[in-house]
Amino acid sequence: MAGGSMAPTPLLKDELDIVIPTIRNLDFLEMWRPFFQPYHLIIVQDGDPSKIIKVPEGFDYELYNRNDINRILGPKASCISFKDSACRCFGYMVSKKKYIYTIDDDCFVAKDPSGKDINALEQHIKNLLCPSTPHFFNTLYDPYREGADFVRGYPFSMREGAPTAVSHGLWLNIPDYDAPTQLVKPRERNTRYVDAVMTIPKGTLFPMCGMNLAFDRELIGPAMYFGLMGDGQPIGRYDDMWAGWCTKVICDHLGLGIKTGLPYIWHSKASNPFVNLKKEYKGIYWQEEIIPFFQSATLPKDCTSVQQCYIELSKQVKDKLSKVDPYFTKLADAMVTWIEAWDELNPTTEGLAKLSISNGPANL
Ligand SMILES: O=c1ccn([C@@H]2O[C@H](COP(=O)(O)OP(=O)(O)O[C@H]3O[C@@H](CO)[C@H](O)[C@H]3O)[C@@H](O)[C@H]2O)c(=O)[nH]1
Numbered sequence: 497m498a499g500g501s502m503a504p505t506p507l508l509k510d511e512l513d514i515v516i517p518t519i520r521n522l523d524f525l526e527m528w529r530p531f532f533q534p535y536h537l538i539i540v541q542d543g544d545p546s547k548i549i550k551v552p553e554g555f556d557y558e559l560y561n562r563n564d565i566n567r568i569l570g571p572k573a574s575c576i577s578f579k580d581s582a583c584r585c586f587g588y589m590v591s592k593k594k595y596i597y598t599i600d601d602d603c604f605v606a607k608d609p610s611g612k613d614i615n616a617l618e619q620h621i622k623n624l625l626c627p628s629t630p631h632f633f634n635t636l637y638d639p640y641r642e643g644a645d646f647v648r649g650y651p652f653s654m655r656e657g658a659p660t661a662v663s664h665g666l667w668l669n670i671p672d673y674d675a676p677t678q679l680v681k682p683r684e685r686n687t688r689y690v691d692a693v694m695t696i697p698k699g700t701l702f703p704m705c706g707m708n709l710a711f712d713r714e715l716i717g718p719a720m721y722f723g724l725m726g727d728g729q730p731i732g733r734y735d736d737m738w739a740g741w742c743t744k745v746i747c748d749h750l751g752l753g754i755k756t757g758l759p760y761i762w763h764s765k766a767s768n769p770f771v772n773l774k775k776e777y778k779g780i781y782w783q784e785e786i787i788p789f790f791q792s793a794t795l796p797k798d799c800t801s802v803q804q805c806y807i808e809l810s811k812q813v814k815d816k817l818s819k820v821d822p823y824f825t826k827l828a829d830a831m832v833t834w835i836e837a838w839d840e841l842n843p844t845t846e847g848l849a850k851l852s853i854s855n856g857p858a859n860l
């Protein structure tokens with residue numbers, strides 16, 4: 497081709513969906529257009545389904561509102577939250593791709609210290625495509641990054657690392673603070689750009705934020721249930737946290753890794769701390785019991801699939817957390833409904849094989 501240079505095909509262009517929960521118009525996509533336009537979007541419209549959500553021209557997307565969720569899942573739609581960003585997990589369920597990136601609609605392109613626009617999606621893909629080190633901490637952080645490596649004393653037998661299931665990005669400007677912190681520090685902004693990606697060690701929990709998050713849907717998708725939040729529920733803004741605690745316990749059990757750090761996005765909107773306090777307050781004291789539960793949770797060796805692990809975890813939630821509040825009985829049941837809905841929309845290969853055998857081989 498004379499002189500012209502073919503633009504490289506974006507990484508995982510046909511293997512990744514971008515899931516966006518929204519109650520607003522999606523003008524924020526204009527800023528992300530250079531990075532997001534090649535990818536398919538799954539928009540989960542929360543709130544009033546009769547409201548028209550405007551999507552900028554030129555994006556390839558599918559949009560689901562509450563009527564769609566109810567139509568597709570029937571009674572199982574009860575496990576998908578309403579009037580809370582937790583609804584985004586419906587997008588994970590309907591996707592057919594190997595990878596998911598989810599971002600909030602008040603998150604914009606941040607700049608790195610050199611002033612260059614950060615392609616958050618590209619960094620998440622790099623994080624997911626290279627191994628994690630959950631079993632032995634590398635003091636030079638991510639050893640697979642350009643300009644880094646394993647340090648002296650790192651066992652060579654462990655340098656292959658573990659498959660990466662989750663890439664947890666961070667935020668400049670408005671930090672993801674809980675309501676009490678936001679109330680006492682209303683003007684605090686995160687201006688610190690820390691140039692690091694690190695694996696969260698096995699056996700350690702972390703507060704997963706759904707604002708700037710990517711994961712391998714085939715490795716860990718069924719664990720990414722964002723719980724029962726919002727309308728009709730006693731708690732909100734613990735959707736991503738709950739998914740993160742379940743996911744980390746299951747990743748530890750299955751030998752998968754979770755990374756946190758780069759990439760940064762620019763979080764532009766501070767939600768109302770008083771409204772947030774009302775949503776969070778039960779969670780603030782419940783989590784003093786929830787965290788020890790997850791810290792001590794163990795899964796049997798015969799739980800070898802994410803679904804099996806998740807169902808086992810739901811049983812333990814029902815047995816051990818219902819004494820904290822009856823809500824956890826409801827949540828444990830919703831966890832089972834989630835897996836049933838997931839498997840209905842995503843029949844596994846062995847499941848399909850069973851199906852074809854039971855229906856008799858068509859071409860004989
Ligand atoms: O009822 C709702 C409210 C919001 N959304 C969409 O969800 C995301 C996040 O909304 P917003 O940016 O307004 O709220 P934050 O407090 O900044 O969100 C953080 O809190 C976490 C707990 O939910 C959340 O994951 C964090 O990102 C936007 O895209 C809204 O449009 C919604 O769908 N339904």
Ligand SMILES: [Mn+2]
Nearest residue numbers: 600602765767
């Ligand atoms: Mn926000």
